[in-house]
Amino acid sequence: MVLDLACLTAVAQVMLARLLDDAVKQLSHADSSLMIPFIMRLFLMSLSKQLLILLTLIFLIVFSVNFVMSMDNIRSYLQGESEVHVQDTATSLGLSLSPHMADETDPILRTMMNAIFDTGYYKEMRLLDVDGNELIRLTNPDEVRGVPSWLIRFFPIETATAVSELSTGWNIAGTLQVTSNPGYGYLKLYEQFKSTLKFSLLILLGAILLLLVVLRMTLRPLKAITEQANDISAGKFTVIENLPWTREVRSVAKSMNSMSTKIGKTIHHLNLRLDKLNDNLNRDPLTNLLNQQMFNVDIKQALSIGEFGHVIYIKFDDLSAVVKNQGKNAVDALLIDFASQLQQLPFANVRNYRWYGSEFAVQTTDSNIEDITQIAEHIQALASELGQQYEHSDLLHMGIVSYERSSEIERLMPALIEAYEQARLIEANAFYIKENTLSSMTEMSWKATIEQVINTDSAMITFTNQAYNYSDKAKPHLVMREAFTEVRDANGDLLPIGTFFSMAEAFDLVETLDKHIVQKVLDLMAKESNPAPVTINLSLASIASADFRQWLGKAVIQSGLSPALLAFSVTAYAAAKDLDTFTNFSIFVRQLGAHSLLKRYSSDVIPVNLLKDLHIDYIRLARDLTTDIRSNTNKPDLLDIIQEIARLLEVRVLAESAKDEQDFLWLQQAGLFGISR
Template sequence: MSIRRQLALYIGLLMVVILSGNLFLNIINLKSHFEQQLQARADETATTLALTLSQSAQANDDAALRSMIDVIFDRGHFALVRFAYTDSNKLIERGAIESVAVPTWFKSVMGLNPGFANTEVISGWTQLGQLSIAMHQGPSYEQLWRLVKAECAWFLLMTFIVVYGMRVLLIWLLKPLKQIEELAQKLSHNQFVHIHEKPTSREVHSLVQAMNHLSDRLHASFLAHGQTVRKLQHETFNDGLTQVLNTKGWDQYLYDWMKHEQFAPGWIALIHVDNLTELNEQLGKAVVDELLVQISMQLKTESSLNHEHVGIARTGGGDFWLFSPDPLDKEYTVRVEAIHDSLMRLSLIQQHKAQLFLVAMPVHEPQSPASLKHQLDLLLQRSKTEQQSLLVGATEHHPLTNWVEWQQRLKRALLDESIQLYSQPLFDDTQNIIQQEIHCRLIEEDGEEPLMAGYFWPMVDKLNLSQEFDRLVIRLWQRLFENQKDTGRFKGKWVLNIAGKSLNEPSFRQWFAEHVTTEQLNDLIIECSEYTLAHVTVKTQMWLHDMTEKGLRLSVDHVGTSGKSFGFLAHFPVYQGKIERRYIRDIHDHKDNAFFVSGMIQVFQAQSALCFAEGVEKQEEIDVLTQLGVDGVMGYAVGRPKLLEIPKPQQNGAHIVDDES
């Protein structure tokens, strides 16, 4: 029970006791008042009537006596009027049974003392008789009944006013405590906010100030921890001078990108400053470092390379490497030439006459990183021999490089729903499946293997069709979800990846809120990359908070790739995060990777969020990750993607079949 309710209850009980005591005293006083009135009237009537009866009693005029007694009795205030002669047994009496219009229980409870008086009728010094008067209690009971009812009604009214007024007053007085409770809940999820309203009471005001101070301290601590983890990541996987990937980071990036399920077409390039040693001897290390930093800054700010999946690395000396996912249309060489021209126009390149070579070639299908490096080295040697500062390898024919064909094909896929959904399980630390992540593949018209998202999604993004494809994936999942109600629904959560462009579109957010039911929200997790969350709008961030309150959950994918401190995640209602696979690969052989992953786990645990590892391929990796404290793993080592058979709208029955089938 809340403190407000406890105070309201206890104060209400106290007020009820006080008002009840007041009611009891008022009723006792009323009873005493009526008893005194009855007795006073009885005494007064007896005295007056005795004087009146004295002459008739002396004359033994019974008729006159009876007449006067009748007159008094008929007034209706008396229950008994009796005159008894002293010297005889004669008796003149009028009496009647009382009829009282009040409940019997009230009469028995109140028990009014009847007004009764005895007096002597005398003439001179002679006693003529005895006069007895008893008052009628009926009117007194009736008046007392009306007054008691009025007192009880007033008691109930005052009790209601006191209790309700006390409740309203306590709500107002204890409002800061409710805000403190909400602040504590937000702090538990690393939402560092302040209470801006200042309470009137000194004690609560001090408590609010202490909570605001605690919020600031926790925020600073969380940011410092996130910055420390990010710094460790940069020191391990980034070049200390240029802040791009180092040799280790580049090897892991290229290895992961060239995996079949991760691969997307693009072009790879090598940028080489040939006379770097001479420049170092002539100009000094500081000037050469400034030159290398200028090259890296130009690459990082190049508009065509502003994408979350672009890889930029410096592997030592004057060698820079690039990989950019690209649809590889006929104009992709123009984009490579633009990068070359921007580098050649750099002030330090021209000022110090640095000999810069850029060689590039398209990558249409996964290849081994060693093979790619070897081919680029050969191109570089050819470039030096031919003294060409830019050399692009021959573009092989590929059927998926025409923009118009891509647009027609993707729109047909949307119209015909010609995509397949695959689900990959996520296991917790007890080997139980707790989530199924949905993957999308495009069905080939010629019956070949479906294209993975890495192949066709860059074109979806370039043609601004991501919102339509996200809606299609959600509709297909909803069809599967509803169909499984009859066939045994998966008890865990479903994870759907949503593109950043879709989330930033108000029309998509409105469509999602209108078409996804509350029941579906409770079983759904939407997943965005860390890069996407770092670039969403403020309205999208507010929408994510609103949908989370309705039951939706948010997952962060590719944790460790945005280049931002993890502190920015505190602004989002993060339910879970997945560490990028490049930090997971062979973690049992790389202590620095393990140290960095441990730091990321602590960041998510501090935010009361789950932390998973993706891309797990070896049991040794699972063993290390389990020791580090991850909440679960996913990857080929524990479960491969499986094809989901989505029923047509008019069909029933959905089941899962193996990918290999």
């Protein structure tokens, strides 16, 4: 009997249900508490796993149907073979018994029947006389050993009965009935089942392995494309060299390469423009010397790292006399000639600046008075030569002041003016070196004050520079603020915070001081009902310390604050001195769930194209870049380029102290992430 469709469907459903059940159990083994349906988990899997599961299921479905149909065909064959066999047996045995039917009690009848029946292929043999009375009955038990019951249930083999008439002469003497034994059919069917299943599983295993290899070869380019996309997102415009052989994936790879190349070229072009604009912004247009803005940046950076050096302030006393005698163009020529000669001074570690009009400056890291005197004498000789050329012997005077780690920048300009006025009292083109008066405290006083601040917990923390995002002009929201530290001396006078931290670094107290400040900030934020993001300034020495990082990680966890509210800041100038250390710290901060920020950023300190390697989240622009924007033709373009590149690199740009309304409106229109006023 042919197995009906319902039976086939039932078997396939049972097998698939078991496979799917096993798959779900394996997927949910990692987290049994997640009650996500298997289909949802399937959609969340990687493409390779989805294809592997899908193709495996298809193979199993096809295999199951073919396997069931194959088993049914074998069953049908065994059924038919059994019917033919018992009919042949009944016919041949009937012919053999017919001569002995004359005597129904002849023992040879049973003997001959036993000889055939004992082979085991028959379930029952019956010999009946002509009246239907049973003469001999031989039977085997119904038990089928070694065959599972489910096989008998799903693939039944019906018993076949054959009948043969026995005759003596011309008269019918009786009837022989032979019934087949299905046990042997079941055994053959079971052996065939095991053999077929074994080879099918081997084929399935081989097919899965082959499928894994093919999928890996096919999907490997997708992994390369994913890595390329991540690189592009991180600002690394890589190109896939080995294009995939699959046509569709190859087309995607080519498109990605084209996009990466175009974006890379755009970034490179923007960087070139940015360098040019930045250089124009930092230089005097007439003499091409660095301007006063750059002088202020350089001197602050020098003081922050504890450099020793001198500043030579140069001022032309009476350019109006040159204008009167030789015309206005002569003044420009004089200033250009002076600047050109200034750049050719035969001294190392010297930077030249033009401030405004007739004011120039020279910064040098030389601390030896004899060297400084030699530089001043060269400038003096240069002024004498130019004086003869422009018929004005008393051209300029120079005031010279030294600086060191403990110097306070607020005292620099008054000291330079005072030294300049002293030089004017000496002689034509004279210079005057003023003793260092830029510090209000001795080094030992600084050390004592720093230790007192740490021990007495007297540092005051205020949250300043509150930056708002104005994407929704009606409802700007706070996106960042800065933790600013105030310290006072024994008399209650406010100390310059830059000098305070610089001196702490000189006495190896800056790491302890940074820990102290960070802890105070965390404690203050923990008391707030709805804390906003905060920038916490750190020194380069602290972020380079493994002990500080370990302490910082524990402090953030113990505070109970969300790490996403914390942005740890380092000045761009400090980070530029050791980019590897800053990069490692940025990676560490991201692992904590917090952010990193570059403070006082400008592209001349760290090029924009290097931002992609620093793993930073924020840059806060130097104040000079966001002041008097419209008055300088280079600033709008420079800020536009920085904003555009930062957007591509997914770095958020902040601007601080945009007090002028026009500057604020421009920055708001530019779409900066945060602006403080």
